[in-house]
Amino acid sequence: MPSEPVLSPAAVFQDGLAHGELRYQRCRWCATRSAQLSLLCGTCGGTDFSWERSSGQGRIHHFTATAAAGQVERTAVVELDEGFRMSAQLAAVPAHRLWPGATVRLEVADQDGALRPLFRPVAA
Template sequence: MAADPPVPETTPGRMVPRPEGLNAEFYAHCARGELRFQRCDGCGRWRHPPRVLCATCGSDRYTWVRSSGRGRVHTWTVTHRAANPAFAGEVPYAVLVVEMEEGPRLVGNLRGLDPGELALDLPVVVELEPLSERIALTHFRPA
């Protein structure tokens, strides 16, 4: 197996995910600017995080189907003190769990809104930040 190519860092000192297997497939779609989730070919249920078998019907068949990119804030956390100095310039920042229109929940950073203005069920849209051909970070901004 070939070694991973170097992944550029947006800010020195930040860790960049190095996904493998089905997670690598998910992030490769994101790197191409497409948010896609597995959808079971057996029962139609959406899956995320990616997995081999459907939790509903047990099928191992699926298709990567494009998401609308729209969802609503399910919950969030706000960081006020950066544990990693590379994030010191961004505090306070919020990490969201968003329930997508298709049903899966996705984690991403908040953009375009002060964390103090967050609300449950706030409509948001995903924004993908490609870091390489293999990975993109997921962010959300108000819809």
């Protein structure tokens, strides 16, 4: 079997963000999709994943707001159009634009040199 270059899941994910892409893993055994970067499938324990690219479009499943250092930080669980969920920060937008089911789109935030996924509500 030809071997692929060995990159850690976190490195592949970061490389995706550097290209403005949200990459996720799909288990080759049971086809479970996940944005959890792991070496074992949470559903079947499989160890063989393929990488796929998400459209970056999804909906807020639920979100929480926490106040830290005088700022409100909102974290959402987003259900991506591909059918998996991931937790990520929400863009700083007025609260009335956020509700469960609101459509959001991926943005890449650069926080002190580290790239992180961020979701911004799409204007209805």
